[in-house]
Amino acid sequence: MxxxxxxxxxxxxxxxxxxxxxxxxxxxxxxxxxxxxxxxxxxxxxxxxxxxxxxxxxxxxxxxxxxxxNRDSLVNSLTGFAFELCPVGGPLKRESRAIARKKSKAT
Amino acid sequence: MxxxxxxxxxxxxxxxxxxxxxxxxxxxxxxxxxxxxxxxxxxxxxxxxxxxxxxxxxxxxxxxxxxxxNRDSLVNSLTGFAFELCPVGGPLKRESRAIARKKSKAT
DNA sequence: TAACGTATTAGCAAATTCGTTAATCGTTGA
DNA sequence: TCAACGATTAACGAATTTGCTAATACGTTA
Incomplete structure (x- = not known):
């Protein structure tokens, strides 16, 4: 993990x-x-x-x-890491921010 | 790259x-x-x-x-790799599939 | 130009990784 | 029980990575 x-x-x-x-x-x-x-x-x-x-x-x-x-583990780890370095207030597109919020809530 | x-x-x-x-x-x-x-x-x-x-x-x-x-490179690489292994028809949530389609079109 | 501060490259030793073959563990079935 | 097959672990050598110090390149400024 x-x-x-x-x-x-x-x-x-x-x-x-x-x-x-x-x-x-x-x-x-x-x-x-x-x-x-x-x-x-x-x-x-x-x-x-x-x-x-x-x-x-x-x-x-x-x-x-x-x-x-283990698909969930792969997707959650990589997107989690990526969006940790690229905070929600940053230069991301709106859809990406939505995903980031979902992940951080789930964790 | x-x-x-x-x-x-x-x-x-x-x-x-x-x-x-x-x-x-x-x-x-x-x-x-x-x-x-x-x-x-x-x-x-x-x-x-x-x-x-x-x-x-x-x-x-x-x-x-x-x-x-280089935020774009980081996010695109990792999500691109993740969604390549987890095809759009797979067990992903709807929003994730939308991102995956965007990426594959952009590449 | 000379001297200084920053960044990178060179050279080295310690530690780790990767793949091979040989040996061991686990399970099936005669 | 034991022979056969698949999976894993052990042991080894080759290659790569990682950090350090020393040396070199780049750029400013007196």
Missing amino acids: SLDRIFEALASRPRRQILAYLAELELTTSDLAARFAMSAPAVSRHLSVLEQAGLVGSERRGQFVYYRL | SLDRIFEALASRPRRQILAYLAELELTTSDLAARFAMSAPAVSRHLSVLEQAGLVGSERRGQFVYYRL
């Missing part, structure tokens, strides 16, 4: 690619390893980083562990 | 702190070095990373170089 972990997680092209894959459907570690040219252990550690950041969730089903994108 | 540089730039607490300072007012390298317990050369390199990512801009005035936050 910390910005530290979230931005550390996003500061890696393979991890962002994994998020892109998971945006379409749930996948297992070996599914993802097959789509990259990357070993399963490497993918597993990337997934661990993403999960600790709260950006993905996992669920074991039999032998397999399925990973899925 | 690339996501690579932007997320690499944001994956550092000192750099995010610099952005937070610059969100309030323009500052010089030595201003920032004084607010941190960090040497001016270190701050200078952080500022260089942030500038290459397009997140801050600089302007020389006499002896001093003033740095300022």
Whole structure:
């Protein structure tokens, strides 16, 4: 849930690619390893980083562990950070300010 | 302008702190070095990373170089990335989808 | 021009990250 | 129970990042 972990997680092209894959459907570690040219252990550690950041969730089903994108966490973290640096009174368009108010109330 | 540089730039607490300072007012390298317990050369390199990512801009005035936050770039990059992974048909609120459409048209 | 203050670049050591292979854990099914 | 398969952890080396100090460039001003 910390910005530290979230931005550390996003500061890696393979991890962002994994998020892109998971945006379409749930996948297992070996599914993802097959789509990259990357070993399963490497993918597993990337997934661990993403999960600790709260950006993905996992669920074991039999032998397999399925990973899925945590959309709310991603959107809330990034927009929350952006609008914290760009306060509501600032040079934002009206619609953006409306979103910012919603987020700050929800948090 | 690339996501690579932007997320690499944001994956550092000192750099995010610099952005937070610059969100309030323009500052010089030595201003920032004084607010941190960090040497001016270190701050200078952080500022260089942030500038290459397009997140801050600089302007020389006499002896001093003033740095300022590039709000548009920050907001557009982060919301653009977030809404790319969370397509308009997805589980977003209506206002968020409107923003997403705006961004994709602008890019 | 010479001297000073600011900013950046160069060079270095410590720490971290990334991907690989080998070993271990967990689950299924003969 | 044990053999097979998927996932994770351990251990290693290569590459990158981060901070420092020293040196250099840029700009003002006496």
